[in-house]
Amino acid sequence: MEHGTAAGPGPHHEIGDGTRAVRAGLPDPVKYEPTMPGPVFAAHFHLPGEPTGPYTYGRDTNPTWTHLERAIGELEAPGRDVETVAFASGMAAISAVLFSQLRVGDAVVLPDDGYQALPLVREQLTAFGIEVRTAPTARDAQLDVLAGARLLWIETPSNPGLDVCDIRRLARAAHEQGTLVAVDNTLATPLGQRPLELGADFSVASDTKGMTGHGDILLGHVTCEDPELAAGVRGWRKIAGAIPGPMEAWLAHRSLATLQLRVDRQCANALLLARALSGRADVSGLRYLGLPDDPSHAVATTQMRRYGCVVSFVLPDRDHAERFLDGLRLVDDATSFGGVRSTAERRGRWGGDAVPEGFVRFSVGAEDPDDLIADVLRALTEAAA
Numbered sequence: 458m459e460h461g462t463a464a465g466p467g468p469h470h471e472i473g474d475g476t477r478a479v480r481a482g483l484p485d486p487v488k489y490e491p492t493m494p495g496p497v498f499a500a501h502f503h504l505p506g507e508p509t510g511p512y513t514y515g516r517d518t519n520p521t522w523t524h525l526e527r528a529i530g531e532l533e534a535p536g537r538d539v540e541t542v543a544f545a546s547g548m549a550a551i552s553a554v555l556f557s558q559l560r561v562g563d564a565v566v567l568p569d570d571g572y573q574a575l576p577l578v579r580e581q582l583t584a585f586g587i588e589v590r591t592a593p594t595a596r597d598a599q600l601d602v603l604a605g606a607r608l609l610w611i612e613t614p615s616n617p618g619l620d621v622c623d624i625r626r627l628a629r630a631a632h633e634q635g636t637l638v639a640v641d642n643t644l645a646t647p648l649g650q651r652p653l654e655l656g657a658d659f660s661v662a663s664d665t666k667g668m669t670g671h672g673d674i675l676l677g678h679v680t681c682e683d684p685e686l687a688a689g690v691r692g693w694r695k696i697a698g699a700i701p702g703p704m705e706a707w708l709a710h711r712s713l714a715t716l717q718l719r720v721d722r723q724c725a726n727a728l729l730l731a732r733a734l735s736g737r738a739d740v741s742g743l744r745y746l747g748l749p750d751d752p753s754h755a756v757a758t759t760q761m762r763r764y765g766c767v768v769s770f771v772l773p774d775r776d777h778a779e780r781f782l783d784g785l786r787l788v789d790d791a792t793s794f795g796g797v798r799s800t801a802e803r804r805g806r807w808g809g810d811a812v813p814e815g816f817v818r819f820s821v822g823a824e825d826p827d828d829l830i831a832d833v834l835r836a837l838t839e840a841a842a
């Protein structure tokens with residue numbers, strides 16, 4: 458078996474996600490070396506003579522990043538020659554794509570229902586003389602404002618609304634007119650969706666969420682196939698300095714080994730929870746992509762391999778939602794999503810999303826499903842009393 462590339466036991470055998478995840482990014486075996494090297498803490502490296510790589514200065518490169526970046530690349534686009542650039546956070550990765558690619562006078566299309574920090578990015582883009590157009594994710598509405606844009610930014614499934622657009626269709630239309638396409642793949646993770654295979658130029662994510670999955674580190678990445686685009690993103694990281702710490706990069710790589718176990722368990726739990734909530738009188742607007750009657754299910758099925766761990770629903774009002782969240786014992790009232798411990802929050806408390814006051818975003822963890830569902834149903838009953 459070829460080590461380091463999770464190539465598989467034979468020429469015609471396509472390996473599974475779990476095998477790929479546990480082997481992703483491992484270096485070739487060297488006698489007496491660890492199978493997975495520890496984090497390399499170095500601001501600089503011994504560098505006599507000509508200052509050429511691979512390892513020169515700690516803001517440019519680090520061997521721990523190299524292993525993580527290879528691992529993510531193998532998951533994002535198995536069998537393809539892609540480059541991944543790791544960042545200190547998801548926002549650092551998003552900013553790197555936007556600010557390395559866009560110039561004054563360019564137009565960019567963003568979703569108007571994307572991650573809640575995008576409006577802040579929009580302000581900065583506008584201040585730099587870039588025209589920002591927005592449209593909803595649902596029904597591929599971004600197509601309506603695409604003409605002549607330099608970059609199309611997609612977030613699918615959207616967060617927290619769980620709308621889905623057709624990546625293949627948008628990418629085809631964008632490329633016909635020379636527009637680049639980036640997909641924020643945070644919610645799906647590469648096990649749920651592979652944007653590069655669907656036609657995107659950049660797959661971008663906050664690895665703070667499901668990729669690392671334990672709610673203890675911030676990290677992000679960008680993966681692309683075109684070396685020139687990758688060089689632009691890498692160059693931006695060097696000048697912005699938004700680099701991951703070696704410890705975070707190593708923890709992230711370690712976490713990837715359990716990605717398939719975590720994601721499969723969380724998706725299965727999410728479907729069970731969504732089914733338990735459906736039809737209840739106190740729950741409206743229930744959304745889970747895996748439910749066959751979800752408005753996004755049909756499109757999601759054409760491009761997603763797993764439906765993710767986020768379930769959302771609306772309780773009658775703000776107080777009702779607060780009582781529900783207070784009553785949960787196995788679910789933390791916290792933001793973010795994708796972790797092994799379930800979290801839920803009343804999303805309207807942040808003020809940035811167009812959601813009702815009683816809207817709850819629920820990130821389903823890896824608990825035993827019977828325990829989790831019993832906790833949720835009990836908290837709902839108490840909140841209604």
Ligand SMILES: Cc1ncc(COP(=O)(O)O)c(C=O)c1O
Binds near residue numbers: 549641644663665793
């Ligand atoms: C979809 C999405 N993209 C990007 C981000 C930003 O990531 P980070 O918090 O790691 O900077 C988030 C964070 O919640 C997110 O949900």
